[in-house]
Amino acid sequence: MTVAKNKNGVYLVRKVFVSVVHPKMRDGLMDILERLSFSPKYYSDQIRLTTRQDIELFKKRINFLEGANVSNNSTRFSGLEKSYILDMIVKSYERPSEIISLISLPGFKSD
Numbered sequence: 001m002t003v004a005k006n007k008n009g010v011y012l013v014r015k016v017f018v019s020v021v022h023p024k025m026r027d028g029l030m031d032i033l034e035r036l037s038f039s040p041k042y043y044s045d046q047i048r049l050t051t052r053q054d055i056e057l058f059k060k061r062i063n064f065l066e067g068a069n070v071s072n073n074s075t076r077f078s079g080l081e082k083s084y085i086l087d088m089i090v091k092s093y094e095r096p097s098e099i100i101s102l103i104s105l106p107g108f109k110s111d
Contacts, residue, residue: 012096014089016058017048036061052093059086 005011020026029047033040038057041048049058064082072078077085092099 010100012092012099014052014055014092015048015050016055016086016089017046019046021045055086056090056093059090 018029020029026042026047030040030042033047033049036057038049038054039051040054041050049055064086066083068082070077070080070082070085088099
């Protein structure tokens with residue numbers, strides 16, 4: 001989740017993604033997600049879920065293992081629990097200004 005700007009102001013970019021390099025694993029995971037009624041997109045070695053429906057469905061049907069943390073590859077969220085970030089993303093659909101304020105704070109890790 002990041003904050004982006006355009007001529008109309010700021011907005012949240014929300015996504016859940018899995019990094020997948022191996023073609024057979026990528027194709028297999030894409031197939032599984034599609035069979036589970038997701039609409040995954042493949043982009044630069046990542047399988048992404050970007051729609052509200054997909055993100056909320058992911059939280060409800062799959063979620064993350066308890067204690068699974070974001071890797072150090074993320075400058076904004078490294079070390080935080082993945083399920084916590086997913087909760088923030090889902091809640092942001094109801095209260096986006098609160099999340100924008102939170103991740104825009106000077107002390108919050110930023111990209």
